[in-house]
Amino acid sequence: MVPFDFAYYRPQSIAEATALFTALERDGKRPLYYGGGTEIITLSRLNLVRTAAVIDIKAIPECRTLDVGNDSLVLGAALSLTELEEANLFPLLTKAAREVADRTARNQITLGGNICGQIFYRETALPLFVAEADVIIAGPYGIRQCRFNDWFHQQLQLGRGEFVVQFKVDRAATALPHFHRKRRKQGEVGYPLVTIAALKKDGTVRVALSGVCPFPFRSAEVEAHVNDRSRPVGERIQAAVDAFPRPILHDIEGSADYRLFVAAQLLEDMLRELGDGETV
Amino acid sequence: MEETTKRELVLHVNGERRSIVARQAETLLFVLRDGLGLTGAKPGCLNGDCGACTVLVDGTPIKSCMMLAIETVGKEITTIEGLDDAPIQHAFVRHFSFQCGYCTPGFIMNAHALIERHPNADEAAIQEWLESNICRCTSYQEIEAAVKEVLEAKKAAPTDP
Numbered sequence: 001m002v003p004f005d006f007a008y009y010r011p012q013s014i015a016e017a018t019a020l021f022t023a024l025e026r027d028g029k030r031p032l033y034y035g036g037g038t039e040i041i042t043l044s045r046l047n048l049v050r051t052a053a054v055i056d057i058k059a060i061p062e063c064r065t066l067d068v069g070n071d072s073l074v075l076g077a078a079l080s081l082t083e084l085e086e087a088n089l090f091p092l093l094t095k096a097a098r099e100v101a102d103r104t105a106r107n108q109i110t111l112g113g114n115i116c117g118q119i120f121y122r123e124t125a126l127p128l129f130v131a132e133a134d135v136i137i138a139g140p141y142g143i144r145q146c147r148f149n150d151w152f153h154q155q156l157q158l159g160r161g162e163f164v165v166q167f168k169v170d171r172a173a174t175a176l177p178h179f180h181r182k183r184r185k186q187g188e189v190g191y192p193l194v195t196i197a198a199l200k201k202d203g204t205v206r207v208a209l210s211g212v213c214p215f216p217f218r219s220a221e222v223e224a225h226v227n228d229r230s231r232p233v234g235e236r237i238q239a240a241v242d243a244f245p246r247p248i249l250h251d252i253e254g255s256a257d258y259r260l261f262v263a264a265q266l267l268e269d270m271l272r273e274l275g276d277g278e279t280v
Numbered sequence: 281m282e283e284t285t286k287r288e289l290v291l292h293v294n295g296e297r298r299s300i301v302a303r304q305a306e307t308l309l310f311v312l313r314d315g316l317g318l319t320g321a322k323p324g325c326l327n328g329d330c331g332a333c334t335v336l337v338d339g340t341p342i343k344s345c346m347m348l349a350i351e352t353v354g355k356e357i358t359t360i361e362g363l364d365d366a367p368i369q370h371a372f373v374r375h376f377s378f379q380c381g382y383c384t385p386g387f388i389m390n391a392h393a394l395i396e397r398h399p400n401a402d403e404a405a406i407q408e409w410l411e412s413n414i415c416r417c418t419s420y421q422e423i424e425a426a427v428k429e430v431l432e433a434k435k436a437a438p439t440d441p
Binding site: 001002004005006007008036037038041042044045056058098101102103104105107108188189 | 285303304305306307309310326327328331334340341342343345346347348350351390407408409411412413
């Protein structure tokens with residue numbers, strides 16, 4: 001139930017979508033790009049979102065691409081999480097996607113929506129951080145491709161009128177040894193206490209976390225401690241946890257101290273599983 | 281630009297072509313219930329958590345409280361009213377897979393899709409799919425038993441509809 005009216009548009013091309021956005025913005029409609037719609041509809045009901053126009057990007061062919069090239073995997077932003085799971089072309093992303101919401105909801109939730117929405121866990125961003133993916137962004141001034149990590153600071157830095165078209169992942173990265181865990185307060189469905197995703201490339205662990213802070217992150221400082229083999233594993237993990245960005249979430253799902261405790265345990269599990277925990 | 285008003289939508293519901301004038305911002309759940317008189321899909325949490333409003337859109341389970349009706353133009357919608365003696369309906373009766381029954385249409389639509397899409401579903405897949413729905417009378421074991429019975433029967437008689 002949406003307690004206000006909006007107009008619904010379903011452009012067939014990127015150019016049509018961005019032109020619509022510009023025109024609707026000019027008319028004061030405060031348009032929103034619309035993927036699966038789950039967040040826009042549920043937050044509208046709570047009056048946490050308001051708009052006079054939504055622009056559904058699911059009919060734009062580039063946003064629905066699922067393409068395996070020689071060197072890279074291209075994932076359209078409007079693919080649903082269950083479509084990604086069933087294709088299973090990037091196993092770490094499959095694992096991250098499968099832990100978001102529930103199976104039926106994932107038939108609607110899109111990759112782009114999970115990453116660009118207001119709900120801050122954005123757990124499918126984690127595999128893209130550690131795989132060092134590119135993101136293709138369209139907007140009123142054209143289309144640009146950039147490094148996902150460079151444009152994600154707490155959230156993806158999209159300009160007004162921009163939307164994510166695709167993600168591009170190096171195929172070699174999709175086959176690397178990896179680790180994924182999501183720990184919740186209880187049950188098998190719901191928001192995380194801590195979610196961790198990691199890849200190991202050339203002996204170095206890349207790690208990203210959600211649920212620790214009110215934004216997902218990958219941190220060079222944290223990784224430097226995790227990979228510092230001159231120190232015992234326990235010290236590496238403690239230093240990594242101390243280097244987490246702030247603030248640490250402290251809410252009904254879990255206290256800040258408990259989240260850090262869980263994160264440290266998961267870092268230990270990660271090192272052990274990735275063959276780096278011989279001195280744990 | 282087009283005004284923010286109602287629009288005539290032609291929906292394909294349970295094999296029939298249904299025409300309705302609805303707000304563009306209206307969810308599929310309320311168009312089905314208040315516009316088309318199909319009250320089988322239930323309003324529960326209206327937040328995508330409980331699954332009581334689950335219907336099938338092109339055979340895929342969808343929480344109809346979180347989808348706009350206008351998004352389903354050109355797609356085939358199936359509600360609990362559109363199931364005609366589906367095996368899972370009988371299995372729910374045999375196993376007493378409900379108490380108050382409010383969540384039942386949602387569970388049945390989701391389970392029906394699972395059985396149609398994944399006749400070889402294993403224990404983990406059954407659990408993953410059923411976690412999308414909540415039953416506050418806690419008939420979970422009976423619901424799982426009903427789903428497993430239908431899957432087993434389908435394996436034993438693979439040519440059955």
